[in-house]
Amino acid sequence: MGLGRGSAVLLLLCLFVIQSEIVNAATYTVGGAGGWTFNTNGWPKGKRFRAGDRLVFNYGRGAHNVAVVNKGGYAGCNTPRGSKVYRSGKDQITLSRGMNYFICSFVGHCQFGMKIAIYAP
Structure with missing residues (x-):
């Protein structure tokens, strides 16, 4: 059974929207040049994050880690x-829709302030 013209157009539109969101995702280095410390x-103040954006956590392996936690x-x-819990020293984490918490x-x-909370609509 083939797709009708309307179904094919709808399918292409959905694929375009998904691809656009992936292409438009931003990458942020947590802490800037100083890294995760x-x-x-x-650090998140003044930045506009979106679900699908990627956070890069740079730190000395064995000196820190990144735990994805809940509000509590x-x-x-x-x-x-x-x-x-990430431990590589060069962790990349994609933001989920809603609140994202890292410590x-x-x-x-x-x-001592090694935690961030980010809202991603």
Whole structure:
């Protein structure tokens, strides 16, 4: 069974929208030239993020990590069970729609501002 002309046009339009979102995704280096380090919590201010944007976390491997946490983990500086933890020193994470929370789970690092919260519509 073939696609009707209207179905084919709709399919092409959907593919175009998906491709446009991927092409328009931005890449941000967390913390700028200083990388993912202490007092990074203010870094997102003034930036406009979108779902699909990529964050690059640069840091010394073994000196820090990046834990993707929930709101409670962010507020309490803890890593809930099941949280994804990155350790490569050159981590790339794609933002999900809604709130995205990241902390360094090394003892004391989050408390010294090594955490960010980003809203991505």
